[in-house]
Amino acid sequence: MKNEDLYNYVLRLGDDSLILGQRLGEWCGHGPILEEDIAMTNISLDLIGQAMSLLDYAGVLDGQGKDHDALAFLRFENEYRNALLLEQPNGDFANTMMRQFLFDAFRKPLYEKLLESTDMQIAAIAEKSLKETRYHLKHTSEWVIRLGDGTDESHQRAQTALDLLWRYTDELFFQTEEDTTLISLGMVPSMSEIKAEWSKTVLSVLEEATLVIPTNNWQFEGGRRGMHSEHLGFLLADLQYMQRAYPNMKW
Amino acid sequence: MKTMDLQELEKRFQEKIDKEIKIEPNDWMPDEYRKTLIRQISQHAHSEIVGMLPEGNWITRAPNLRRKAVLLAKVQDEAGHGLYLYSSVETLGADREATIDDLHSGKAKYSSIFNYPAVTWADIGTIGWLVDGAAIMNQVALCRCSYGPYARGMVKICKEESFHQRQGFESLVTLCNGTPTQKAMAQDAMNRFWWPALMMFGPSDDESPNSAQSMKWKIKRFSNDELRQSFVDATVPQAEILGLTIPDPNLKWNEETGHYDFSPINWDEFWQVVNGNGPCNKERIEARTKAKEEGMWVREAAMAYAEKRALKKTA
Amino acid sequence: MSNREWPLWEVFIRSKQGLNHKHVGSLRAPDATLALENARDVYTRRSEGISIWVVESNYVHASDPSDADSLFEPSDTKVYRHPTFYEVPDGIKHM
Numbered sequence: 001m002k003n004e005d006l007y008n009y010v011l012r013l014g015d016d017s018l019i020l021g022q023r024l025g026e027w028c029g030h031g032p033i034l035e036e037d038i039a040m041t042n043i044s045l046d047l048i049g050q051a052m053s054l055l056d057y058a059g060v061l062d063g064q065g066k067d068h069d070a071l072a073f074l075r076f077e078n079e080y081r082n083a084l085l086l087e088q089p090n091g092d093f094a095n096t097m098m099r100q101f102l103f104d105a106f107r108k109p110l111y112e113k114l115l116e117s118t119d120m121q122i123a124a125i126a127e128k129s130l131k132e133t134r135y136h137l138k139h140t141s142e143w144v145i146r147l148g149d150g151t152d153e154s155h156q157r158a159q160t161a162l163d164l165l166w167r168y169t170d171e172l173f174f175q176t177e178e179d180t181t182l183i184s185l186g187m188v189p190s191m192s193e194i195k196a197e198w199s200k201t202v203l204s205v206l207e208e209a210t211l212v213i214p215t216n217n218w219q220f221e222g223g224r225r226g227m228h229s230e231h232l233g234f235l236l237a238d239l240q241y242m243q244r245a246y247p248n249m250k251w
Numbered sequence: 252m253k254t255m256d257l258q259e260l261e262k263r264f265q266e267k268i269d270k271e272i273k274i275e276p277n278d279w280m281p282d283e284y285r286k287t288l289i290r291q292i293s294q295h296a297h298s299e300i301v302g303m304l305p306e307g308n309w310i311t312r313a314p315n316l317r318r319k320a321v322l323l324a325k326v327q328d329e330a331g332h333g334l335y336l337y338s339s340v341e342t343l344g345a346d347r348e349a350t351i352d353d354l355h356s357g358k359a360k361y362s363s364i365f366n367y368p369a370v371t372w373a374d375i376g377t378i379g380w381l382v383d384g385a386a387i388m389n390q391v392a393l394c395r396c397s398y399g400p401y402a403r404g405m406v407k408i409c410k411e412e413s414f415h416q417r418q419g420f421e422s423l424v425t426l427c428n429g430t431p432t433q434k435a436m437a438q439d440a441m442n443r444f445w446w447p448a449l450m451m452f453g454p455s456d457d458e459s460p461n462s463a464q465s466m467k468w469k470i471k472r473f474s475n476d477e478l479r480q481s482f483v484d485a486t487v488p489q490a491e492i493l494g495l496t497i498p499d500p501n502l503k504w505n506e507e508t509g510h511y512d513f514s515p516i517n518w519d520e521f522w523q524v525v526n527g528n529g530p531c532n533k534e535r536i537e538a539r540t541k542a543k544e545e546g547m548w549v550r551e552a553a554m555a556y557a558e559k560r561a562l563k564k565t566a
Numbered sequence: 567m568s569n570r571e572w573p574l575w576e577v578f579i580r581s582k583q584g585l586n587h588k589h590v591g592s593l594r595a596p597d598a599t600l601a602l603e604n605a606r607d608v609y610t611r612r613s614e615g616i617s618i619w620v621v622e623s624n625y626v627h628a629s630d631p632s633d634a635d636s637l638f639e640p641s642d643t644k645v646y647r648h649p650t651f652y653e654v655p656d657g658i659k660h661m
Contacts, residue, residue: 032546150552553596
């Protein structure tokens with residue numbers, strides 16, 4: 001392996017994009033209104049595109065000639081490094097938007113910092129992805145506010161989504177011992193900086209949305225170490241179906 | 252100013268049509284022209300939207316990330332095309348949601364092809380190649396439709412759709428040049444989609460009562476049978492390049508006519524599927540109805556928020 | 567407030583710097599902010615634009631096609647508004 005620490009880091013980024021892109025793809029054709037169906041698919045397309053760039057780069061760092069498809073389709077469940085938040089089922093539209101918002105609010109400051117990475121490849125991916133992510137965050141913020149401050153029903157649904165998803169948010173800021181090396185080399189930012197930005201965004205949007213953060217702050221983690229929820233297996237069964245059923249074929 | 256009588260208005264309308272002058276939303280038009288367009292364009296829009304479902308089934312299972320992105324973009328385009336078409340319908344004074352309700356109640360029809368299941372990955376390529384190919388054949392003709400908004404919508408849609416058929420064909424080339432399993436998968440899809448694709452052009456001319464009037468109004472430019480024949484003529488050589496067999500023992504080139512002859516179509520099956528008895532009619536309408544019903548609270552929430560904001564502004 | 571659907575908006579796109587915004591179609595949206603975002607997602611999927619206007623369709627006022635004769639035909643006879651109406655001697659340049 002050429003650079004195991006960086007590989008692990010990039011894999012986490014790539015898997016986040018991959019798994020969330022896959023989840024959003026499930027909405028295509030089933031959105032609450034045509035305009036929003038198209039908007040969600042755009043986000044999904046951006047995420048799949050990011051996953052391709054990130055996993056390709058992970059493959060380069062791994063040095064065994066794996067491309068994005070080899071990494072996306074041919075690992076076992078416990079080899080995926082996405083955060084638990086992203087594999088959670090879509091649920092209703094409020095749940096999907098809340099999940100996306102909590103993630104976008106994390107991804108935007110992360111990409112902003114990764115722009116300055118001493119690793120040129122990461123900086124380049126961050127530059128392209130940041131433009132996309134800024135729009136995602138704007139769009140999902142608008143929706144969280146509208147759902148939270150819309151009708152009684154939408155408020156209830158948005159609050160339920162927040163209550164359910166809040167416990168997966170700390171894991172986004174997971175940092176390993178090895179990451180400290182990357183931070184000292186200026187390749188990646190420290191997660192504490194990102195978390196401060198994230199909190200600021202999340203607090204201000206939730207306030208405008210009249211939503212409250214759950215008082216019980218018990219948090220789950222595991223995805224970053226390959227310990228996933230029951231949901232990932234089913235997601236992978238779909239994602240990997242063709243590659244597993246028809247091994248070694250070109251499509 | 253004297254008011255023109257109906258006959259005079261109709262005469263002037265037909266003169267405009269004959270002179271190839273486009274009809275625009277606020278222009279006078281016969282009620283029947285308006286009704287025909289509302290029915291045809293909304294049917295077309297519904298077809299785009301229902302058409303998202305069979306392919307949408309495969310988004311989560313696409314075999315690699317490139318194909319996944321292509322499929323997402325394609326199905327998304329269909330949503331966009333449905334939206335452009337609903338826009339055209341709304342210029343005629345129809346309400347988009349009301350026409351959608353007609354779809355869900357079974358009052359409005361959509362293309363029968365989408366009532367067939369997409370059961371293997373090869374179906375995705377085949378739908379792109381045959382179904383989009385047939386649709387394009389129809390839509391190119393509609394770019395010259397006498398109603399301006401519909402014609403302009405079709406121009407935009409045709410431009411965007413040209414990638415749909417190509418990506419399907421490309422996907423099938425990969426399968427046909429792949430393993431025997433893949434080739435067999437492609438042939439199986441061909442066997443299932445060929446006849447439904449031919450049915451997409453609608454009943455034969457002698458069974459198509461509205462056709463003559465639509466041709467006179469230049470809503471339609473070619474008859475169903477003419478378009479179907481053009482499609483067969485264009486598609487047979489493509490199948491040969493793929494090395495796929497068309498499931499019709501009577502298919503052969505006719506030197507005299509300069510066209511391919513083919514077997515009669517099973518119209519019983521066509522009418523059964525159109526009238527709700529295809530393999531997936533129920534599932535398709537259920538899925539669309541569910542999306543609309545489950546989206547209701549979302550649309551209401553956004554409206555309620557907009558109203559609150561507007562109040563705050565004026566307060 | 568059940569069964570209330572979103573209002574219709576007309577969408578105008580500037581395809582590149584230096585050109586006018588041009589009407590491209592319509593869409594449904596609850597307010598101007600989402601109308602702009604929806605327009606971006608629906609009408610600029612293939613880099614069709616760099617700037618968007620949205621106008622709620624209710625606020626568009628149109629001339630009546632039955633008045634077209636009296637509105638627009640009178641200018642047809644005013645050919646002196648066009649430079650080709652005037653003859654200039656051969657050899658005159660830059661005019």
